[in-house]
Amino acid sequence: MTVDERNGDVVVVRDDAIYYYEIDGRGPCFAYDGPKSLVKCYEEYLAIVTPPQTTSNAKSSTLRRFGGSQAEDLFNTSTFTVLDTELQIVAHSESMVSQIQTLLDLWGDLYALTLEGKIFRYHEKTLDQRLEIFYQRNLYIYAINLAQKSGLDAQQQNVIFRKYGEHLYQKGDYDGAMQQYLKAIDSTEPSQVIRKYLDSQRIHNLIEYLEELHEHHKATADHTTLLLNCYAKLKDIDKLEKFIKSPGDLKFDLDTAISMCRQGGYYDQAAYLATKHGEHEIVVDILIEDSKKYGEALKYICRLDPESAYPNLMKYARVLLENCPKDTTKVFIDYYTGKYHPVLEVVVAETPQPEAGYAQNAAQAVQNLANRIPVPFRSDTPATQVDINPAINDVINLGDGTSTPTIPTYIPPRPRTAFSSFVDHSNDFITFLEACLAKDDVSESDKVDLYTTLFEMYLHKANEDDGHDREEWEAKAKTLIEGKDIPIDTSNVLLLSHLANFKDGSILVREQAGL
Template sequence: MSLVETGWRQFTFFEKHNVYDPNNPKCRFNGLKNLKAFRSVSGVGFTVFGEPCGAIFKLSRNLEEYCWIAHKRSLADIALAGLILATVGEDEEGINSLVKLWQLDRIEKDAPFCIRVIRVCPLLGVGRSTRACAIALDSSLQHIAVGFVDSSVIYSASNIKEKSGKWLTVVNGSSSGPGDEITGVFLTWIAAQDLCILYCLTSTSVLSFSIANKTVANKVVHDAKGCFRDCWSFNETRNQLIVGSTEMVHFYEAERSLTADPDSGKGRCHALGRSNEKIQLIAFHHHVALLTRQPTAIPSSNEIWTYVVSIYDTEGQCVAFSCAIPAVSRIFLLDNVLMVLSQDGTLSALTEKSISSKLDILFKKNLYDLAVGVAKRSSVSSEHLPEIYKKYGDYLYRSGDFENAVQQYTETVGYLEPSYVVKKFLDGSHIKELCMYLEVLHAKGKANSHHTTILLNCYTRLTAHDKIRDFIDRNFECNIETAVQVLRAANFTTEACHLCAKHKHHDALLSILIEDRADYKSALKYIAKLETPQVEECLEKFGKCLLINSPEETMKLLSDKACFSQINSLALMKVFIGLPSQCTKFIETALKKDKKNNEKLRNLLLELRLRQWALRDEVFIYSIWVVLRKYDENLEESLELCQLFNYIPGIIYIYKKMKRYDKLIEYYMRQNKLREIVEFCEEKNSRDLWIDTVVFASRGKDIDPDEIKFLLERIEATNSIHPLVVLEILSKSDKICVGHVRDYIVNWMEKQNAQVEKDEEAIVEEETKMAEIEEQIDSITYKVQIFQMNKCSACDTSLQLPAVHFLCKHSYHAHCLESYSEKADYCPACIRDSFNERMQSDKGKDFSTRSAYVQFQNEVNESVDCMTLISSYIGDGLFDSWSKENGSKTENEWTSPQSDTSTMNKLNVNQFEDQSSEKTISMSTIACNPFLTPKTMNSGTAKSVQSTNPFDVDNDSKNPFEEDL
């Protein structure tokens, strides 16, 4: 509790000026001269006065007057809710109080329209006749309360404009009431609790009731000792009841009336107008206007009383205005302006000064604390507060109160340039104050990197580890990189690590651990906890340093991440520069899981091992072969690496693996490796390859006789080229002499002589056979044939008629012949022997031509034993020929498309399918097929086929004897 006389400062924040008549500006307004008002209520743009005689007087903001008679005999009280005015009074003699509701914006018969009339005396109960003296309306028009002279109070919750609801007796004056006349009632709705608060005031007490669902839920007895009729007011802006008792002015928050707490009836109070008699109290905005009177202190004055109008700022605890005005009749609000009505009918207005004027008054007196409060309560506080705080801070700084000064400066953050304050406290003796300001600057997100640097430097100078940790934990918005640099420079590495970890600055944290603290194990543990993308970035940047200083732990981390395919192994290769052994180990691990980069990793591993082999480290030869054989797909880059390091075994292996035999031969030729070429020719057994090899040998400048001899021996052994072709090719060489090929020629001539002798013997033998056959033909043709067979050649039983005899000396029963042969014109035994001989002679023939298929069809049609015929064809390799030719094609894939023509033709012919389209028949097929007739050859060739015969005069593409152009 504070006393005005001793504690509150007094100012003149209001100006008093006279109100003049709008119709006659030179004369003061006196339209209320004869008004005997005892109650007044203010609305939007108007004020309503009530006279005891029952008249209602309305004054607008334009000072327009309007009057009508509400009650014929007397008026007790009025209440306003929007444009609905409620009056309570008497229209008749005796006690018969009426409540009337008036709609002020609807005028009928020179008076507002009366919506409703309620007789309230019967509502108290049978046998009771008590005069009503107070009324209250809620702004929603859903609640109404009426007070009586015996302290009774009734309440109704319904739409009072439309119907009469049930009335609730809140206070029964005859039994439980205080017994005093009700001096005021007021209703306020608490939306959050869905209930209504009803205040009841008498001259001796103040009560409040919480009403929910038309039931009194709670009753609170307040500590004020009652008040007179005009000495209370309700501030709807703050939902606060203000009661002016004899000694004090009490303030009660509506929300405190909701609980049954014994202290809920106690409110804030101030001794306002304590030494004077209170006449009237009005609350508006954050002010309380009080009209008091006291005996006049001027002996010569005719006035007995001196009236004082005071306006209090209860939050700022100051007197905003106080003035003695003679013969005051009433104070009231008109459009939120406090008006003073004198007994002579003149009006005075108390107008609040502008915020700038009020601040100037306070600044002159250095009352900056009050200036702050005044600015906050104004509607333009944001415009003035920063300047007030700045001036307040400057004043305190000049006074030497640095701690409080910096507190004021902190309120200017965001408005005042920070450098203005920082410069004031850069002195070493003001580090604490500077820290306070910079902390607020960071907390409000207005700090830059320089402010962060200054603050952390202050902390480090104070060795305030707790402050630094608090700075980090409070998540100030600042430049993290700058903060880390400052902490590292001051050797506060623990705090720097904490800051980096909190804001996920992984690079900075690892840099501290590795470069400043050399704590490699902690760095590795931190990396292991990161997400995969961050792991890759950190390892790329710090991996090499970790490998050098902590190789085992680093390799374990790399291997673990690589094994679970969590990192891009290829991106980490630069980490291993200069560390081949660790790189090899890592790649071997990564190859097991990193399928995406498998090929590139394999080539890197191969390159590493080739480099080590190039340093004459023969240990890695086996490792190179492991890589080449284990990862044998997409070998192009591997080939380039082997060529780069001239690793001959790898080059040869890759060429063979890729089946690029032409490139392999070219490589051998460039390396002048004739013996290797010969061995490869033996492996592939290709005539064209042999010819190319002989040509290469003939053109060689440095000819080794032993290699020429080896070449000729292998050609002779494989019999792949005709000796004449070999000799013709070698004859073009200027380096090869006859002595080099002497043995080859002699051996060939000896073989030719032996073959001639063998052929001559065969001719003699065949001539002998032909003579015998001619004798048999002559005997059958010209001599009598005697059939002397006694047994059937088929069933080997005695021959009986009917019998069939053949010139071949075979005889059959007629029924046996029919059983063994479908054709009676042929001997079954002889035709079988003839067929077998023919099949024996035709072994190795080509079944892939169409003529062979036609011949097979004819033989089946003519055969007497079809099953035997088909069996013989199968035995002669009818179906084996395709497999052989397919295998031959696989072995000769390195040859040119021209050399594969005959093979492809054979594969494309189905000897058991009736071909409707013409097929291409190669010269090799014609040469080896004895069944192919000239007609078939002519009709079966759709286009010419390039010959592979080196002696073909029409085709020189394979002629080794062609002169070089």
């Protein structure tokens, strides 16, 4: 029996095991079979002396024939063992001819005094030497435990994890090796591991490593590309969505992820990424160029603020007019007349209502339905911008007349900037021009552009149509130039009338000029 001076535990050794007794009661127990004559605690080690085994008379007589008492003493040796009970390993073991009388812990070393008067000093090896012994014997688990017990920092422990991973990889245990590489990910060059797992049969291990790289914010654009390619190869949409929708900070290169999703045909995922991170132009481009969802693209533009909506509307104006002419024209009119505002959805908290008659329930149902209609900038109800697709013409104002809707302030561009967008869409162009002229505060320069262009479009439609439609368009053109204070240059009227073979226009100009 002995006492561990570090913590006051009592150590009792018996023939079958080693028992620890703490202040609160019995502690851990370690099996170690064999007789024991002496025990001593030294630092975290436990030194044990095993007495020599007695030999039988027959064996003793045989030994005396081959050397007498010296030969008998050679086989009657005691064993000196140093155990590390925390790591559960034998740190040192040797056989001694002379029996040990006592063990001493002096000056940081362990001393053994034999019956012959000899003293043996035992000095602990350095940590690096002990780790190297474990490496040579491929005892990496013990090396890891020793490093953690000794308080090595994470970077030094990662070296052991990497060595252990390489050992398991050489043995063919690829899953086990990957677990060690993952533990050492902070201090390992990723390319060294990735090259080992590029084989398609180990693609799941590669995905696991690449995902962990992104979790530790150590991934580059190439790593993101490789990971998304792996998802695409396995056609694992669930993992792809889990990756791109992971909460927290962005863990990958956004442009690379969007590009790879688009190349792989995962347009919804690409649009989600672009929407989440405010890449409005990319969202519209995906909806139009990739998904061919022109209506969805226009609705998305209508949810943007004026500064963001305008460049997207102008960039894709012709495509949108080709596929959604009426709704696109309405958006143009709203924007150029200063009435544009983002489409928002009003979120109303529902409260349980007491039971009532049929009429009251019907009225309540209508009110609930009205509350869910998207309302632009309604100040008396909290509104949040969400991923919805309201119809363009369904945006109405449900204000009660007591509050003024807040309209975003922006300067409408000059109407002539939109003229080129309406090529081959003459009817929509005419609707746009007429709506712009209906404004009260149109500048003189814009009036000249609008009236002249509208007159030209009336004549263009008259030449396209025959019969009644032609007469109707010519009548509109004549009415336009008959008005007072019409800012159309006379030379332009004559030129356009001549080119369109519109005789009434030429005659009207001459009459007004007194010719």
